[in-house]
Structures are given as structure tokens and as C-alpha cells.
Amino acid sequence: MKDNPIIVGLDIGTTKITTVIGEVGDDGSVDIIGEGTVPSEGMKRGAVVNLERATGAIRQSVQAAERVSGVRVASVFVSVAGNHVKAITSHGLAAIRRHQEISQADVDRAIENARAVPLDPNLEIIHTLPQEYVVDGQEGIKSAVGMHGVRLEVDVHIVAGTAGPLLNLRRCVQEAGLKVEGFVLQALASGLATLEAAEQSQTVVVIDMGGGTTDVGVFKRGNLAHSACIPIGGDHVTADLAQILKLPHEEAENVKRRYGAAVPELADPDLTLEITTANGSTHAISAFELSRIIKPRLTEIFGMVRDEIDQALGPVELVAQGVVLTGGASSLRGIPELARDRFRLPVRVGRPRGIGGLTDIVSGPAHAGGVGLVLYGIGQDGKVPVSVFRPEEPATPPPAPQPQPAAKASSEAKKEAGAVTVATPAPSQPAPKKDKESGNLLTKVRGFFKDWM
Known part of the structure; x- marks a missing residue:
């Protein structure tokens, strides 16, 4: 094995923990x-x-x-949310x-003065x-070292965490x-892994949709300028389904991933699910x-993401030029369309780019955080390494899972843990209608959902 630097990212989330091992080549x-x-x-x-x-x-x-890499891990960069x-x-x-000339010591002094703000002990x-x-009123300077002037200013984004959770x-x-x-x-980390070269000159909102939290980063010309955490994630959607459909959490997660959509109009109009709850009732x-x-x-x-940005920076449509969705929960069908309607900005799903090796495994949005930790470890300056923008073939995203008829479970198994059976109308029958007044099988359960929706 080549004796190249090894960087390891440990992405610790509410629903999954991912370790990503990266090897840095001589060219970066x-x-x-x-x-x-x-x-x-x-x-x-x-x-x-x-x-x-x-x-x-x-x-x-x-x-x-x-086991996959054959490398023994000794140290890791750890995600915090x-x-x-x-x-x-x-x-x-x-x-x-x-x-x-402005020296690095002068830059460090300006940054240190910015750090000297009263923080909770x-x-x-x-x-x-x-x-x-x-420098002397001239804005937009990326690096001030070597320039001439008498007044150096800098805005610094300071991120801090409560000592107790960090110690744990x-x-x-x-x-x-x-x-x-x-x-x-x-x-x-998610922004470092997903921002494209063209977005480095824009203001872009990165939304990492995890299981327990939704993390927000506003990147201005490649620098993290604002960040926040929304205490709701994809797991809350699963909990809603489990509660309303009376399904075990694991089964509700499977239903969400295989058949769910963020926009009802994008759902399969010919698909009907037969839900069997733990007590044996069916609807x-x-x-x-x-x-x-x-x-x-x-x-x-x-809505909470938008409110956070609107209050901190101003109307998101005037502040940003685009939105990048990433994280495991962003893979749900219709997520980009729903976000586009809410933010009124171009929206795309961000996947890790600029990497080689096991790209087929880490190419999905769920791995953005882990790959971003490795990229952060290269420079540890919060900026995307230039080497990841090398020319490359665009990665082909993994195909979206297609709805498949669920295997028919025994009545005993259904009563024990709940079950979902997929039913599609026969060719000679009309598909179930979406109209509230339709007389399909859903009329029996509409009252069940009426108060919730």
C-alpha cells in the first residue's frame, strides 16, 4: 500500500454512524x-x-x-450537530x-481580536x-498577506458547542x-463535499437533512457565513407515519422509503397499500x-429553515442564488420540488464529488457528511480543497428504488408486528382517484386522517 496520508471521518448521527477512510494522493x-x-x-x-x-x-x-480498507484507524474527525x-x-x-506589508501575524491578530467576544463560559x-x-475599505479580498494598507478588517464565523455534550x-x-x-x-462538512465549482462564487444554502436534525449552512463565496440546526429530521416523518398508520417504526420507515413522496402529485396514482396493524385490523x-x-x-x-435564514440574513430569495439538499432524508421522491416551491430558488440534491475509490458506495447524499469530514481534514481551514475540482466524469446516481409488491405475510406475523400489502388495480378497473369524493377503499379511513391533516 502506498504510504500516503490517511484521513478518517466519523459521522455520528441520530439514525446511523458512518466511518469514511480517505487516502490523499501526491497531487491532493x-x-x-x-x-x-x-x-x-x-x-x-x-x-x-x-x-x-x-x-x-x-x-x-x-x-x-x-475491514474494507485494510487500514488500522487511530484518529478521526468527528461531526458535531x-x-x-x-x-x-x-x-x-x-x-x-x-x-x-500585511503579514500572517497581522492576519492572525485581526482574527484573534474577532475571537475576543464574550461567550458563555x-x-x-x-x-x-x-x-x-x-484592507483600507477595499472589500472582497480573499488573502490579505503581502498587501499594503494601514487598516485590516475581517469578519469571522465562530462556531461553539456546549462543553458537556462535546465531552460526552x-x-x-x-x-x-x-x-x-x-x-x-x-x-x-456537508458543504465541503457537495458544493460545485460554480457555486464557490455564489451564496448557496446547504441543507443537510438527517434523521434527528436538519443542519443548515449558508456559504458565501465558498466560506461558511451562517449556520444553524433545526431539531427536526427525517425520523420525525417516520414517527408520523407510525403513529397515524399504527405501524412499528421500522415498517413505517420502509413504507416511507419505498412508496412515499414529499409531493402527493408525484406519488404513484395506481398504487394502493393495505395496512395491517399490530392488533390485526386492516385498512x-x-x-x-x-x-x-x-x-x-x-x-x-x-419553513423553519426559511424562518432562520430570513431572520438572520434577510429574505432567502434575495440572499442566496441556490439551495443544495443533502443527507439521507433528501433522497425521498419530491423533496427538490417541495423545497423549490418553499424557497423560490433553484434546488438540487447534493452528492459527494471530486473523489475516487469507492465512489459507488459513497456517491449518495447520505454520505456527504462523512466525505466532507475527510475533505476538511486535508486543509482544516473550512474551505474546499482545490484538488477536488479536477476534471472528472460525473458520477451516476444510484437508481431510485421502484415499488415492489410486498410478500404476503401470515396472519400470525401480521398480528404480531403489522404488515403492508401492495395492491394495484386490475387493467380493466380504473385507478383509485385522488378526489376526496371518490368511492374507493380510502373512504373508510378518511375520517381517521381528517383531524391530523
């Missing part, structure tokens, strides 16, 4: 040589709630990646002596991310036999009605 290119994903344990909305179970899940994820993370933008100033700074510099997360990683190389904000629901349950929660998430 990154090959993914190992990946391990396991169900998350002991985590809730970005925070540790059970140290032992979280440690065990972390260990399993890392071991799975080690949740309501305990706070972010502010602070202004720093440094005076420069006349007839002298219980907060630990995770990132200090400089934005563009201003660090302890889990250490007890798994690993060293924490650094904590990385989830929204920053029918069309894919259209299923999506009507899903849409309100996703609309709520996008």
Missing part, C-alpha cells in the same frame, strides 16, 4: 478506500444519551471500515504600520472561520480506542394519501 486528490455504516445507538438529536451504546456503535462502524451548537459572526480589526469554540478581508462525544470516541483529531460542524391507503401524511412535516422543516 482523495480516494475513498474504506466505509462502514451501522445503525446509530445511544444518540438523540446530535447528543449522546447512552455512553455505552454509542461507544459500541462507533466501534462497529470503524471496524467495518477497517444539535441544538447545543451556537454560531455568531464577529468583526476583527488590526492596525498596520505604514509602508509595511460553558461553550467550547469548534471553528474560527475567517470570511473575506477588508469525545469520551465515546476515546473509549472506542480512537483519538479525536477535531470536531467539525455537520453543515460545514387501505393510496400512495397519494400516504404522501399527504408526509408533506406537512417536510413543509414544517423547510
